[in-house]
Amino acid sequence: MAWAPEQRKAEPQPRDHRACRGARGRWRRQQRKWGAEVVRWEKRKWADLPPITKNFYVESKATSSLSKVQVDLWRKENFDVMCDDLKDGKKRPIPNPTCTFQDAFQPYPELIRNIKKAGFQKPMPIQSQAWPIILQGIDLIGVAQTGTGKTLAYLMPGFIHLNNQPIPREERNGPGMLVLTPTRELALQVEAECSKYSYKGLKSICIYGAGNREQQIQDLTKGIDIIIATPGRLNDLQMNNLVNLRSITYLVLDEADKMLDLGFEHQIMKILLDVRPDRQTCNHCMVTENSMIVSMLWRTLKLEK
Numbered sequence: 001m002a003w004a005p006e007q008r009k010a011e012p013q014p015r016d017h018r019a020c021r022g023a024r025g026r027w028r029r030q031q032r033k034w035g036a037e038v039v040r041w042e043k044r045k046w047a048d049l050p051p052i053t054k055n056f057y058v059e060s061k062a063t064s065s066l067s068k069v070q071v072d073l074w075r076k077e078n079f080d081v082m083c084d085d086l087k088d089g090k091k092r093p094i095p096n097p098t099c100t101f102q103d104a105f106q107p108y109p110e111l112i113r114n115i116k117k118a119g120f121q122k123p124m125p126i127q128s129q130a131w132p133i134i135l136q137g138i139d140l141i142g143v144a145q146t147g148t149g150k151t152l153a154y155l156m157p158g159f160i161h162l163n164n165q166p167i168p169r170e171e172r173n174g175p176g177m178l179v180l181t182p183t184r185e186l187a188l189q190v191e192a193e194c195s196k197y198s199y200k201g202l203k204s205i206c207i208y209g210a211g212n213r214e215q216q217i218q219d220l221t222k223g224i225d226i227i228i229a230t231p232g233r234l235n236d237l238q239m240n241n242l243v244n245l246r247s248i249t250y251l252v253l254d255e256a257d258k259m260l261d262l263g264f265e266h267q268i269m270k271i272l273l274d275v276r277p278d279r280q281t282c283n284h285c286m287v288t289e290n291s292m293i294v295s296m297l298w299r300t301l302k303l304e305k
């Protein structure tokens, strides 16, 4: 016999089927209620946040006068830099690269002096392209080979961000920048770079698994501006209320791909629960070397603003 859909529709539904539909409706209503409760809870949690400033970029004449052809040529000649706006909706224009330190940090001469002291001639390609984006407070995922200057690509805008918030550093009651790294070695390397270009007396500490926990806890009480940490130890201190993450406004996940590979996703997620959702700057300046993982990072860490 041929199957007739209208006949099937007319057939009375078995009792348990209707009961099942009722339960599904109740479940959906309950979910909506929980969702609304979570939104209310989030609002309460972040109700007393101090204001945050994100845009510090002043485009130099030389940078703004670059034509599209010149920008394309610069990108081609500099490791074939490629840029894409991952935010949904209308694509935002990608800023022109800053070809000199002066172009990027014109209003911050002390920072330029610190870089020049290191003997660097000009920015590396990822720095030229990342600085004008991060300095505008736009989230960034940077993908580049090893040894291409990714650390300074996020540290320099971070220094400017920390030093120019509406609430002075000493009144902030906690660190302003958090750099998460997959290993102790990398955390120590980043700390060394931080100290090397030390700007306006910003103080940094390193927190990692094999280090002296008591010492790290003590150091945290000494007016720290920047924490460079591996997720496991930071998560341990966070769970024991030994570190304040609410004051973080600039977040970096360095070698984010490696952190996910090493299984730190759960700890990172727990850490992010205590970092304000409108965290500033690129707020996440993600630096990864595996482009395959970029879209996953974007989704997992909800970078869109």
Ligand SMILES: Nc1ncnc2c1ncn2[C@@H]1O[C@H](COP(=O)(O)OP(=O)(O)OP(=O)(O)O)[C@@H](O)[C@H]1O
Pocket (backbone or CB within 6 Å): 120, 121, 122, 123, 124, 127, 144, 145, 146, 147, 148, 149, 150, 151, 152
């Ligand atoms: N503009 C620059 N000009 C010359 N050297 C630079 C510049 N910026 C950074 N460097 C130097 O380049 C070296 C590599 O930089 P960095 O460690 O940031 O690279 P990276 O991309 O993070 O590499 P890795 O993937 O190995 O961590 C460092 O010694 C750093 O001091």
Ligand SMILES: [Mg+2]
Pocket (backbone or CB within 6 Å): 150, 151, 254
């Ligand atoms: Mg690096």
